[in-house]
Amino acid sequence: MNDPRSAPRCFVCRCEEVDAHELREAIGAGARTINDVKRRTRAGMGICQGVYCLEQVAAMLAEETGGLREAVLPMTSRPPARLLTVGSLAALVRDNPDD
Amino acid sequence: MSERVQVAVIGAGPAGLSAAIAAASAGAHVVLLDENRTAGGQFRYRSEDLLTDVSGEMASSPVEILTQKALQAGVRIRTSCQVWGLFEDKVIGVEFGDSSAAVEAERVLLATGSVDRSLPFPGGSSPGVFTARALQILLNEYHVRPGRRFALIGEDPLTSELTRDIERAGGEVVVTYPNPPADLAASGDGGVNRMIGDGTEHRIEIIVVVDGRLPDAGLALMAECAAGYDEALGGYVPKVDDAMETSVPGIFAAGDCIGICDVSTALAEGTFAGICVAASLELTAIDEVGAARERYVMATVNRAERLARVTGSFVQVDREPMGATAE
Numbered sequence A: 001m002n003d004p005r006s007a008p009r010c011f012v013c014r015c016e017e018v019d020a021h022e023l024r025e026a027i028g029a030g031a032r033t034i035n036d037v038k039r040r041t042r043a044g045m046g047i048c049q050g051v052y053c054l055e056q057v058a059a060m061l062a063e064e065t066g067g068l069r070e071a072v073l074p075m076t077s078r079p080p081a082r083l084l085t086v087g088s089l090a091a092l093v094r095d096n097p098d099d
Numbered sequence B: 001m002s003e004r005v006q007v008a009v010i011g012a013g014p015a016g017l018s019a020a021i022a023a024a025s026a027g028a029h030v031v032l033l034d035e036n037r038t039a040g041g042q043f044r045y046r047s048e049d050l051l052t053d054v055s056g057e058m059a060s061s062p063v064e065i066l067t068q069k070a071l072q073a074g075v076r077i078r079t080s081c082q083v084w085g086l087f088e089d090k091v092i093g094v095e096f097g098d099s100s101a102a103v104e105a106e107r108v109l110l111a112t113g114s115v116d117r118s119l120p121f122p123g124g125s126s127p128g129v130f131t132a133r134a135l136q137i138l139l140n141e142y143h144v145r146p147g148r149r150f151a152l153i154g155e156d157p158l159t160s161e162l163t164r165d166i167e168r169a170g171g172e173v174v175v176t177y178p179n180p181p182a183d184l185a186a187s188g189d190g191g192v193n194r195m196i197g198d199g200t201e202h203r204i205e206i207i208v209v210v211d212g213r214l215p216d217a218g219l220a221l222m223a224e225c226a227a228g229y230d231e232a233l234g235g236y237v238p239k240v241d242d243a244m245e246t247s248v249p250g251i252f253a254a255g256d257c258i259g260i261c262d263v264s265t266a267l268a269e270g271t272f273a274g275i276c277v278a279a280s281l282e283l284t285a286i287d288e289v290g291a292a293r294e295r296y297v298m299a300t301v302n303r304a305e306r307l308a309r310v311t312g313s314f315v316q317v318d319r320e321p322m323g324a325t326a327e
Helices: A020-028 A034-041 A054-065 A086-095 B014-025 B062-072 B132-141 B159-168 B218-222 B263-280 B287-298 B303-310
Strands: A011-013 B002-010 B030-033 B076-078 B081-087 B091-096 B099-110 B114-116 B129-131 B149-153 B172-177 B185-187 B194-197 B200-203 B206-209 B213-215 B227-230 B235-238 B251-253
Touching (some): A020 A054, A086 B099, B081 B218, B099 B263, B129 B132, B132 B206, B149 B159, B149 B194, B172 B200, B213 B235, B218 B235, B251 B263, B263 B287, B287 B303
Parallel strands (some): B099 B251
């Protein structure tokens, strides 16, 4: 297939160093949603939280399964949406002991 | 630190700034939060000749003018703070410096903007490979030119602006591929020196991926705002009603985060959304919303279609099955 993503060591998720081959393998093994792919490969779980790769993962899911792109739901969005230090979270608890 | 605010606007780009100004001008107490060191969003790094198209008044320095207007209207602007969560009852998790706060807002207005779309290719994670806006930030905000010989991959409305930015900074666009070649690959020693495209080797130092923007809908999805996929809007976006409120009462949204748009649309939509927020707090008469909507929609031809799309009321034509012949 004439796709630059097919090349070896072409990282789709650069934070977790997941390449297209691994992603296709996960889809081949039955992953059908972005959450499935994420749990199997860690794609989207790095410091950028999928900003860089999940659009590509969604497109691959649609391609590989023959489905429509709009049928691929986004990753479950959970806090923290940005990189945080544990110290800053601890401050939140320390300052609000009753919460 | 725990605090309560009346209106929290998340994102101080064109939509967020204009929304904060509109809501505060109607009498709302507004806090405007942004993760960057300064307010302005894309105004910080877009070329000035593009911005003259937005409004004559803003020709010189849109960031200063908007920031000044916001401060005069009583908006509290907090920069360098990251909003990392949006929870039930409109509680926002914010990190200021090295400590986090839970801020409870009566109304939240999401103006979180968008991010560059990426393109994976071999060597694409080397230093020297940029997306378009990342390069604009480096060139126009930090005044750093990372190399001399540039390759542009992909094409979007930003291509000609970006080419001007590169040339103005003393760089040269050596090669442009409007469609990414299938054999695209970069190599080099600790950076990029060579790029292969369609079997040809190019001696370049910087590769710029120009492939449009994706709405940043993370916080809206975290708050479980109803969302849908619309390719014309750039992907998965939270849906709003005709008063810019999402499916979660009290959470409003405007600008790129509900669908990619141009700067002037983001500004006008922010103003409209700010008025809607003020009306929901009964600071503005409810019929003012209809008048503001008219002003927003009437400004240019494509605004009505935009509003119909972001509200999800745009009539979608059923997709033909693959291989079917159109009548």
